[in-house]
Amino acid sequence: MSVTAQTVWNNCLEFIKDNIQPQAYKTWFEPIQAVKLTDNALSIQVPSKFFYEWLEEHYVKILKVSLTKELGEKAKLVYIIKMENTYGNKQPFTEKIPSANRSAMKSQEVDVPLNNKSPELRNPFVIPGIRNVKIESQLNPNYSFENFLEGDSNRLARSAGLAVASKPGGTSFNPLLIFGGVGLGKTHLAHAIGVDIKDKYPEKTVLYISAEKFTQQYIDSVKKNNRNDFIHFYQIIDVLIIDDVQFLSGKTGTQDVFFHIFNHLHQNGKQVILTSDKAPVDMQDIEQRLLSRFKWGLSAELQTPDFETRVSILKNKLYRDGVDMPDDIIEYVAKNIKSNVRELEGAIISLIAQSSFNKKEITIDLARVIVEKFVKNTKREVSIDYIQKVVSDYFQMDIDTLQSKTRKRHIVQARQLAMFFAKKFTKASLASIGSQIGKRDHATVLHACKTVDNLSSTDKQFKKYVEDITKKLSV
Incomplete structure (x- = not known):
């Protein structure tokens, strides 16, 4: 053979x-x-x-x-x-x-280590005396890779973050854009990368800043007529971390100045890390030239953690806080709070607080009371799974049928409605919506949304479908 x-x-x-x-x-x-x-x-x-x-x-x-x-x-x-x-x-x-x-x-021969990479380019722009000014990184040392637990929902983003922390500016992940919904750990991961870089490369200048604060600084620089100083300051940063970059939407002047800063940093082998609540393809009112640069590196999505990861997160939190809690209670909380990590940790903190303040033993009954109050008082982010269930129930079909490959008109329309509402009610990317609703691609989701919009304005029966399901999802 x-x-x-x-x-x-x-x-x-x-x-x-x-x-x-x-x-x-x-x-x-x-x-x-x-x-x-x-x-x-x-x-x-x-x-x-x-x-x-x-x-x-x-x-x-x-x-x-x-x-x-x-x-x-x-x-x-x-x-x-x-x-x-x-x-x-x-x-x-x-x-x-x-x-x-x-x-x-x-x-590359397998027995030869990777050593032919281009050396890091040095920043040729030096403002006299400015290197003597110590730039505080604004990083939170409590956000580390150790307490950012790995799961299927974040594996790619976490692995990419570790790679960037090992070789800032020296991987294909430049920029690294981390995106996902509220409370899934974007800010935590961005800080963890910065903290790790500072540990490994203490000589590097690392700066974390929110896009909102960056915008305010830019506006102030224009008012004080020192826009060039603002640009020069950011050009000497080795690792620039900008949180919530979607905040730049519609801010033409800030986008323009960030475009020039980004180009300078990228061309000189500096690392740029961005976070956003949406993928580049879903960002509105961001200039195309800036979006194209966001796509130069890697866009890594943080998704809602699965049950096993939620249990691990809770156990890790309890371990760090020195609190002992029975497994059945931990699993109960993890099973009932699914939306994001922030709410999950908030619920467990509330449970511990109620127990210690009222001198009550932590039981399933107490956990049930806390979780019910917590879920009721927390604005619920509708999940894609929930949307599929509501749409399937409305059309009296099971979820497997909704996700199937069949081209029967009523099933295709139900699937398109599920995709439409997933885009409307969640912050998931088009690719993520498609993968969760029958393993379709982002183009299919985009087509579905356009079809629903068109049919809503031309077909009275279809418009009623949209109105009925909207009410069910808005309860």
Whole structure:
């Protein structure tokens, strides 16, 4: 039987799978495709430059061992990096680029560490005396990677954050945009990256600032006629973290000045980290040239944590606070508060407070009272799961039917309504909505929203559907 690239890679994967954690295997090895086998060199395609860097950084030894077993001591591994969504001064990837073109392909022998990266460019702009001014980072040391627990909902964003903290300005994640709904940990993760960078690189200037404060500083600089000083100050920052960047929407002057600051930092190998409550594709009133720069690096979504992650978050919080609580009570709280981490931690703090102030033992009954009050007093963020249930019940079908591939008109319309309401009532990205409603892509969701808008204005019966479901979701 002839040996093919696929058989060699499959054998390597069998070995790797037995020697690393299942989730790590799923995240870092399942997306890889075997491309070709030439003599003792196996070519594999990875989704991005970051994948290549991460494999070289964390899995080079196991790759070498597995490949040597298959192809002998002279085995080589060639990475083909698919450079999609690449802008600026980097060459775009095209299908027919010659293999010698290094923008399309990077090769690396498995036994050679990654050491051919471009050295960090130094900032050529120095204002006399300004380097002597100590810039406070404005970071909160309580926000760390240690207490940002990993789960399926945040794995990509957390991994990307760790990579950036290890090599600020030296990965493909520049900028790193972390986005997601309220209370899911965007600010926590942004601070954690900054804190870790300060620990590893104390000489680097790190600054955390909210987009709102950045805007106010810019307005003040215009009033005082020192706009250039404002720009120069931000150009000397090594790692700039801007929280809630969606706040720049509609603020043309601030966007313009941030555009120039961003370009300078990016061109000089500095790191930019942004957080937002929505993905770039969903941002309104942000200039296209700025949105294109947001897409240069990685946009990583924080989603609502699953049950297991919620339990872990609560146990970690209780451990840090030195509080002992029975597992059944922890699981009860985790099961009933699903919307975000902030509400989850708030409920457990309320439970501890009620117990200590009123000298009551923490029981399921007490937990039930606290959770009911907490959920009632907290503005409920409608989940995509809840929307699908309401729409399915309204049309008297089950959720599996709603999510199915069928093209029957009434089922397609129900699915489109679910997507429409998910966009209206949640802060989830179009891609996230699509993946949760029948594993569709963002273009399908966009089409669904336009269809619902059109039918609402032309079809009386359909308009009634929209009104009825809106009432049910607004209760």
